[in-house]
Amino acid sequence: MKKFEKIIGFIIIIIILAAAKFWLKTDLLFFRLLMGTGLGYSLARAYTGFAGSVNRAYRTGSTKLMRTLMFMFFITALLMTAFLFGKDPASYNLWIKPINLGLILGGFLFGFGMSISVCCASGVLTDLPQALPRAFTTLIFFMIGVFVGFPIQYTASWVQDSWFSSYIGYRTMGGIFLPDLFQGDGFEGYLGGLLALAGLCLIFTILSYMYESYKKKTGQYSGLEIENIQENLEPIDLKNFKLFSADTYYHLFEKPWTLKQGGIALAIIVTILMGVTGYGWGVSQPYGIWFGKILMFFGISAQSLAEFTKLSAQTFRTPFFEHQISVQNFGILMGAIIYLLTAGKFIEFFNSELNISKKQTLMYALGGLSMGFGTRLAQGCNVGALYTPISNFSLSGWVFLIFMIVGGFVSNKFSEKIY
Numbered sequence: 001m002k003k004f005e006k007i008i009g010f011i012i013i014i015i016i017l018a019a020a021k022f023w024l025k026t027d028l029l030f031f032r033l034l035m036g037t038g039l040g041y042s043l044a045r046a047y048t049g050f051a052g053s054v055n056r057a058y059r060t061g062s063t064k065l066m067r068t069l070m071f072m073f074f075i076t077a078l079l080m081t082a083f084l085f086g087k088d089p090a091s092y093n094l095w096i097k098p099i100n101l102g103l104i105l106g107g108f109l110f111g112f113g114m115s116i117s118v119c120c121a122s123g124v125l126t127d128l129p130q131a132l133p134r135a136f137t138t139l140i141f142f143m144i145g146v147f148v149g150f151p152i153q154y155t156a157s158w159v160q161d162s163w164f165s166s167y168i169g170y171r172t173m174g175g176i177f178l179p180d181l182f183q184g185d186g187f188e189g190y191l192g193g194l195l196a197l198a199g200l201c202l203i204f205t206i207l208s209y210m211y212e213s214y215k216k217k218t219g220q221y222s223g224l225e226i227e228n229i230q231e232n233l234e235p236i237d238l239k240n241f242k243l244f245s246a247d248t249y250y251h252l253f254e255k256p257w258t259l260k261q262g263g264i265a266l267a268i269i270v271t272i273l274m275g276v277t278g279y280g281w282g283v284s285q286p287y288g289i290w291f292g293k294i295l296m297f298f299g300i301s302a303q304s305l306a307e308f309t310k311l312s313a314q315t316f317r318t319p320f321f322e323h324q325i326s327v328q329n330f331g332i333l334m335g336a337i338i339y340l341l342t343a344g345k346f347i348e349f350f351n352s353e354l355n356i357s358k359k360q361t362l363m364y365a366l367g368g369l370s371m372g373f374g375t376r377l378a379q380g381c382n383v384g385a386l387y388t389p390i391s392n393f394s395l396s397g398w399v400f401l402i403f404m405i406v407g408g409f410v411s412n413k414f415s416e417k418i419y
Helices: 002-023 027-045 052-060 064-084 101-117 123-127 132-155 167-171 178-185 190-217 225-231 246-254 259-277 285-297 302-309 313-317 324-342 346-353 358-378 382-391 396-418
Strands: none
Touching (some): 027 259, 064 259, 064 382, 132 346, 259 382, 285 313, 358 382, 358 396, 382 396
């Protein structure tokens, strides 16, 4: 069975590399598909998900993933500087998000829902092939939450207007662009911006170490099996290397990546994405558009949807595979499936979470709804309001992170009482 899975995995790779190039209408759509596939593959192979940054810490005491995210944030920002230095930053579609009540409430709601559903906006896609009932329930209500939140996102001043702004921030989305605060550093503010970013990453890293140390001292640390596996992976034996061997295949396609390897892969892909498209990595907005398309199937017109959501009617009329972020999201799903198939783990993982109770279904629905609505208040998920803004030197990402963590811890307390 595993051999059959692996064959199917490579067939999908061939289809994406060959057939999709001619099937998709533009080269940019094909590029988005490739980038999405790379993101999904990296997330799945490194067993990385933003939701785990809070859940792993609360439930096992491990903060390895949180520390890895800090590492990933910094190296992504460092790579982004190569594109921004010497140019007008406002010529890129930088996500310098507003700092306001919407960001705070959105971050809290997202963290709350993320911890309940054990996944995030990108994680719900990578979880579909390995936890279908949980991920599918979460996705449906995530879509509803985004859709219902659209009119608030585009009309509420407490979501649109920023309490604080800087020069480039004002010219982009209204927030604070860290290099604006260090214009006298001789490097267009980027040296100061990077040092400030490094300082923030260091603070969260130190706090993570302190938290984990406390958990160990109090006997509340259990660790995570997959993290232990990742830390003790054996390197390939170059002395006895054989190209066509089971051992070589294992190292090339099956062996999990470490958290740091996954972080580096994600940083490189996101930087390439920014360099080619001029946009950062976003995930959640299409979910609301997909829900609108479902409503159109039941007879609601695109114009009616546009009047409610404040988006254009054309947004809902655009076919799925002609919408850039939808294609990219589809690629994330495909990337996760490819890893599971080529590693011979698809059937094993798919069957692992097939049965969920009615109570769990309701909880996952609540998680999806909370996340979806939260993304509209914060104008993004933990990719669009956290990772991309931080890598774009936006102070808003750090505000989102703080309240996402608070929401995640409250959610875990809430779940303990429910279950």
